[in-house]
Amino acid sequence: MKGTSLDTDILVIGAGPTGLLLTNLLGEMGINTILIERNETTVEEPRAVSIDDESMRALQAAGLATEVAAITAKGYGSLYRGPSGRQFAAVKPFIKEYGFDKRNAFEQPEFESTLRRALNRHPSVDARFGVTLTDFEQSADHIAVTVTEAGGTRMIRTRYMVAADGGRSHVRKALGIQMEGSTFAEPWLIVDLETTKNRCFHTEVFCDPRRSAITLPGPRGIRRYEFKLNPGETAEEAERTPFARKLLSETGPDGDEPIRRQKVYTFHARIAEHWRAGRVFLAGDAAHLTPPFAGQGMNSGLRDAHNLAWKLAEALNMTDPEHLLDSYQTERKPHAWSMIELALKMGKIMMPDSVLRGVAIRTGFRLLGLYGPARDYVAQMKYKPKPKFSDGLIRPVATGAGAGAVGRMIPQPLVSTLNREERLLDTCLPDRPVVLIFDETPDLAMDAALLERLRNAGAEVIGLTPEWMNPVAASFPILRDQSRFFSQQPFRDCLGHGLLLRRDRYVAAIEPIGQIESLLPMIARLTTPLDTADHQSVATEEELRATAI
Known part of the structure; x- marks a missing residue:
């Protein structure tokens, strides 16, 4: 109804993975939370495809690990192949350091639906779809937010607001916060299949200077293919079915399998200069955009949610919570950037820009395989930055035990x-x-x-x-x-x-x-x-x- 107002402790903008997990965590803590999403539903087409062990632990904190595990293909690795198709490196982690497999394949539509249904468990949560933020104004003790919905406009008063509204974040732009980093010049074609004849359990990475390609497993016999477009190939051309059929046939046995989605993406390696402005916080793609080569884009957003949820809950009861709230950016921004850097480094391995460089990469990995500790460093994904902060809401010890x-x-x-x-x-x-x-x-x-x-x-x-x-x-x-x-x-x-x-x-x-x-x-x-x-x-x-x- 026009003019009707609502009051809440936390307002979350955006019902993607980050916003949904954040709201579930706050609901688990009994915090009064409103979630608004401009679309009528969660996503209905494939996007992210991999959940890591740290994200599964965050889902565990929200009471969702068992339900999410039931819709994933658990514990897959990566096989790296040269132009001939011969394998030169393997990443097959099996150590469950944080309680879960390091890599788990899933479908984002099913994942988001699971998290949306879970919101019904929490009487303190009010999830509203088909609602768009149009304006907001901060004061000393709250934010006045104007939203539009089918019945007209409404005012929401909230103590804190979290913008998890995607890479083109309206809130971030309204705050005048700039993004730092770069955009990849190389576009990639993403092809999601309904079924597959490819029986490989793991991801396959084809490191071929003629055309880099990746195939990724999914739950229940589905598969994704990703192809780097070469100079002169346009998005319009690549999104035609015959183009995809040709590349699928050249890469494996799936040339005739039914295509669910075929879309060209240009990847970004960017991060917001500030993650907080007063009582407003950025999270997920609104705060950072990560190339997909390390499978960390969505996972970084879920880490944001896990870091921020308990701090907001505690801040509601503190007289002076500034040290608590400031620690969100202090802790998360460097770690999110380290994941972007990991993705860029992995992209260089996946996309050798010359035959000579490709030979050097394959030779280097084969030599590493001769030395046990180096082989384990790769196979067990020890190259992935650890969840560790050097500054923030911690009391470091310079030296000594522990x-x-x-x-x-x-x-x-x-x-x-x-x-x-x-x-x-x-x-x-x-x-x-x-x-x-x-x-x-x-x-x-x-x-x-x-x-x-x-x-x-x-x-x-x-x-x-x-x-x-x-x-x-x-x-x-x-x-x-x-x-x-x-x-x-x-x-x-x-x-x-x-x-x-x-x-x-x-x-x-x-x-x-x-x-x-x-x-x-x-x-x-x-x-x-x-x-x-x-x-x-x-x-x-x-x-x-x-x-x-």
Whole structure:
């Protein structure tokens, strides 16, 4: 109705993957959130095709990992082939450092539909499609947003707004925020097939100076092909069916398979100079545009959502949340740019610009394959930048035991409980800061008075033993690192320490056992003191057993 106004804590603009995950996370936290999307539905044609392990962990935080896993093809790798079709390198990661396969194929329409349906679980969420933002004005304590919908115009008052409205973001342009970086001169033809005769489980990358090409697997027997256009080939020509049929026939067995979509794209490597303007934040493609060669465009947006959601939730209860909100850009912008740089480097491998360069690349990879550590560096995707911050809402340690762990996302091992049930670590952690006591005998690390002080400050305490020690009954839950991820560096050096974990599972600070109370000031920067009446207890042993793997 014309003139009707709404009030909310958070307004999310755009129901793509970033906006949908952000809204689900906020809904899971019980935050009053309105999501608006100018289209009547989520996307109906293929776009992104790969979800990584870090994104699956973010979905896990929203209670969506199981549903999303059910619509993916899990754990695929990449085979790199030269002009003859001979394989010269393979990337087949199998280590589940963060609890999930590193690469998982999916269809974006089905993915977005899954996340949209999940919004119905949250009474604090109001999702509105067919609604367009037309104007907004910030004041000291809120943003007044004007939107149009079928019934006319409406005003929405919100404390914070997140623009996840895509690469051509209306909000970003209205704020006058510029994009830094470049646009690729080389256009690519994307061909999505309904069915495939290509039985390769993995991605195939054809590094041929005559024409680079990629084939990517999908769930339920579908496949995508991507072809670099050569000079003189136009988008109009490439989007004709005979053109695609010719390239499909030259690349594999799918020359006659039914085509679902055929479209030319020009890729970008760009990032917004600022990600925040007052009470407005940019996220997803509105903040960064990534070439597809590393499969990180959508995944970077999901990382934005995971980083920002809990900070907005905490900011609503803080008198002065500026340090919390400013840390979003401080942490996410450098990491997002590192993923753009990774994509550019991978693009150089995929697109050799001469026969000589192609030979040099293939020879280099074959030589690396002769040396075990170098071979594993490639095969296990260790070249991918780790989820780690050097600045932001953390308290770095210059030197000493555990210094390398601060600012990192902790691994997510399979852990065993007191009764030897097996679970992923995050399912045992509450959605608030956690002091993780990593020690052979964490039950001896603190007395009842310190435990109470930590809990009243808003943190929970969880014990974790290394794989060679069994957990015991104590005044807080104790788990065993069954997967041995904490026995590897840099976390091996954390034995005998308390790690302060943020709600997004990054290490904010570390202290030796005996100095754990020194974590209290940092806890105060992450959250507000816990109201005893609202105390969220950790899972009991019986609850853990009921949902054990």
